[in-house]
Amino acid sequence: MRRVAVIGVGATKFGKHDRTSAELFAEAAGEAIRDADVAPSAIQALYYGNVTGGEGEKQLHMGPLAATLLGIPTIPTTRFENACATSHAAFRHAVMEIAAGVSDVVMVGGAERVLNIPTDAATEYFAYCSDASWEQTVGLTFPGVFALIARAHMDKHGTTEEQMAHVAVKNHRHGALNPKAQFRKEITVDMVLNSAYVADPLKLLDCCPFTDGGAALVLAAEEVARKRPRAVWVLASQAASDTMFMHEKRDLSRVMATERAAAAAYRQAGKTPADVDVVELHDCFTIAEIVATEGLGFFEPGSGGVAAEKGWTSLGGKIPVNPSGGLKAKGHPIGATGAGQIAEIVTQLRGEAGPRQVEGARTGLTHTLGGNTATVLVSLFGRD
Amino acid sequence: MTDRVLTLKRFFEEARAGRLTGIRCGKCGELAIPPKEFCPACQERDWAPVPLAGGGTITSFTVIRVAPRGRGAEAPYAVAVVRLDEGVSLLGRIVDIPFDSLRADLPVRFRPLVTGEQTAIGFGPA
Numbered sequence: 039m040r041r042v043a044v045i046g047v048g049a050t051k052f053g054k055h056d057r058t059s060a061e062l063f064a065e066a067a068g069e070a071i072r073d074a075d076v077a078p079s080a081i082q083a084l085y086y087g088n089v090t091g092g093e094g095e096k097q098l099h100m101g102p103l104a105a106t107l108l109g110i111p112t113i114p115t116t117r118f119e120n121a122c123a124t125s126h127a128a129f130r131h132a133v134m135e136i137a138a139g140v141s142d143v144v145m146v147g148g149a150e151r152v153l154n155i156p157t158d159a160a161t162e163y164f165a166y167c168s169d170a171s172w173e174q175t176v177g178l179t180f181p182g183v184f185a186l187i188a189r190a191h192m193d194k195h196g197t198t199e200e201q202m203a204h205v206a207v208k209n210h211r212h213g214a215l216n217p218k219a220q221f222r223k224e225i226t227v228d229m230v231l232n233s234a235y236v237a238d239p240l241k242l243l244d245c246c247p248f249t250d251g252g253a254a255l256v257l258a259a260e261e262v263a264r265k266r267p268r269a270v271w272v273l274a275s276q277a278a279s280d281t282m283f284m285h286e287k288r289d290l291s292r293v294m295a296t297e298r299a300a301a302a303a304y305r306q307a308g309k310t311p312a313d314v315d316v317v318e319l320h321d322c323f324t325i326a327e328i329v330a331t332e333g334l335g336f337f338e339p340g341s342g343g344v345a346a347e348k349g350w351t352s353l354g355g356k357i358p359v360n361p362s363g364g365l366k367a368k369g370h371p372i373g374a375t376g377a378g379q380i381a382e383i384v385t386q387l388r389g390e391a392g393p394r395q396v397e398g399a400r401t402g403l404t405h406t407l408g409g410n411t412a413t414v415l416v417s418l419f420g421r422d
Numbered sequence: 423m424t425d426r427v428l429t430l431k432r433f434f435e436e437a438r439a440g441r442l443t444g445i446r447c448g449k450c451g452e453l454a455i456p457p458k459e460f461c462p463a464c465q466e467r468d469w470a471p472v473p474l475a476g477g478g479t480i481t482s483f484t485v486i487r488v489a490p491r492g493r494g495a496e497a498p499y500a501v502a503v504v505r506l507d508e509g510v511s512l513l514g515r516i517v518d519i520p521f522d523s524l525r526a527d528l529p530v531r532f533r534p535l536v537t538g539e540q541t542a543i544g545f546g547p548a
Contacts (some may be wrong), residue, residue: 176515
């Protein structure tokens, strides 16, 4: 198998846009192509991610649409949907296409547009990522899924609502340093604790926002990437799943797919959690970051809340988590999120992250979770 | 025994009449909620339906205050994962139990929630 590198990254500002998701992707892809310094015609395939375009924009067949907007309408395209892990799943397949020797240069990314529809409609469409028979019928929402996880974590480990609030405060502090973040405003623990309950024990400021945005990456085989000093190598990219049903989760205080994907990724890269300098992980809700920091092996099970409270995951802490602001502050355009996280890690490993730079970062990790914890992707990246 | 031991349609028709049904693996004894083709424990395809009594205890719960479209009038409502006495779990809407008395290990009992053509899983006081 050939080594694969990321040679270009791009993203729109995350937030509200009056453009279609395909237009948002095209902006991000244009930036990635310029960053990679390749001609659009050098791209041999597109792996494209979007979740709710069929519902919110009445748009399917998005792969050729995106390629058409990029001016390369004849390349093969595939659209991915793995709930919120969509474009990270697309990324893994693009890596495999290059590693297998099928293509030398591939574009991967995604886009989402949901702020053009009412919040209750977006909540409904996102809930389609949970099971239609067992979960949608009782009115389970995504905040509800993570509230069940939060309650189980609190009961088992004594995690507190205040510890969860520290995750939101930290990610907003980081997001204030990111010009492309949806929220660039710092918040306080009291603001989080005093915000309204969405699904007890999760409150409004424990939740990531609805977001429009696009993100894109140009991947290349070693032969192409070797000549580029800013290339960042893909050390591992692994996916794992878990039962789709909340009623079959073995332990609601854990995300088993995270633990499986992380173990496989560390094995593939020949790395351990202690080797990781910077992390972008899936903080769709504050409890999700706490559980992920445990599942990825940075902290013992049950101690993720303490780690958040003590600032160990902050810029300047033991293991900086979500320097971009994370899903919480940077925003969560679900089809673009995985590619956006990878773009941030590539930027960090290039040393180009400006005021949010993790000094001397050599090894980075991205973690993206889909839906009711049934899909997780974990990838590792490094510089030569 | 038909080839498809218990379809979702059949499960919810039974549930509508107040009866919960699981499936048990004839090879390893694994108990599961249908539908499933192969046993996740032993990979065998030898299911038989078994009645579930409907009693259980809460594993985790939440009170949902921001509802999806079409459910706004129902909010706030509680949803819980309930471990049934037989050892499998189900997600259900909690009815007739005050929010402030919800806790892990609280005993509850199944009841069908019927709205028009749709049946959903509910749990009320034990």
